Amino acid sequence: MKFDCVSLVEACLGVARTAAARADAGWDRYAQEIERMRYRRGMRSDYASRLHYFSEWITDGVRRGLVDDLGTTLGAEPDARPLRFMSQHRASYPALADDATFRAIEMRERLLDSSPRQVIAKARIPEIQDQLQTGDVLAFATSIEGLDVTHTGLAYRTADGVMRVLHAPLSGGVVQVSPGTVADYVNGLRNSTGILVARPLYHRVGTVGTGGSPALGS
Numbered sequence: 001m002k003f004d005c006v007s008l009v010e011a012c013l014g015v016a017r018t019a020a021a022r023a024d025a026g027w028d029r030y031a032q033e034i035e036r037m038r039y040r041r042g043m044r045s046d047y048a049s050r051l052h053y054f055s056e057w058i059t060d061g062v063r064r065g066l067v068d069d070l071g072t073t074l075g076a077e078p079d080a081r082p083l084r085f086m087s088q089h090r091a092s093y094p095a096l097a098d099d100a101t102f103r104a105i106e107m108r109e110r111l112l113d114s115s116p117r118q119v120i121a122k123a124r125i126p127e128i129q130d131q132l133q134t135g136d137v138l139a140f141a142t143s144i145e146g147l148d149v150t151h152t153g154l155a156y157r158t159a160d161g162v163m164r165v166l167h168a169p170l171s172g173g174v175v176q177v178s179p180g181t182v183a184d185y186v187n188g189l190r191n192s193t194g195i196l197v198a199r200p201l202y203h204r205v206g207t208v209g210t211g212g213s214p215a216l217g218s
Helices: 005-021 027-038 054-063 099-114 122-131 182-187
Strands: 067-069 077-079 117-121 137-142 149-157 163-167 192-200
Touching: 005 027, 005 149, 005 163, 027 054, 054 067, 054 137, 054 149, 054 192, 117 122, 122 182, 122 192, 149 192, 163 182, 182 192
Parallel strands: none
Antiparallel strands: 067 192, 077 117, 117 192, 137 149, 137 192, 149 163
């Protein structure tokens, strides 16, 4: 099986949450876990219901008890630049050929103006990477106009004690572990400004509720 960067993160969390729910939980439960991470408020309806900007994936997950945003704890700085990449690159998204869908994405982008991203600056990462835990979700912030992040992955401490990045190529492919540290990896990314960090929550196991209410989380 091949993954892109976001589907790898969601697949890993989906498997973990499914296993935590019940020992005999199967594919139906896994599909529910993926849906409630991937779509706003955990409810899949149309194209615009998906959390296309990964920073909103984090903030929506925080609201529903799926993750903690560690930005403030780790000394992040707010990035309040408006997110307009999808609407400004309409031709790159076939679904946006539909005018109603395009307007829905434009509206969602404007609503995100009130939610600055909490970005841990690239220069600060060497100071905080030892505070990361295996399984923390890493989103790599970018200076590209209108865009929040260009890549995602998971923090992974290898047997030698080094905190590295477990990730999949953007185009889909074999899962990789970075040869260097998280800081090394970020320094090697083009247009990188830092990272967003979200810690998955798994406690309070229960049943996936109506409307995507969390079965796991705070």
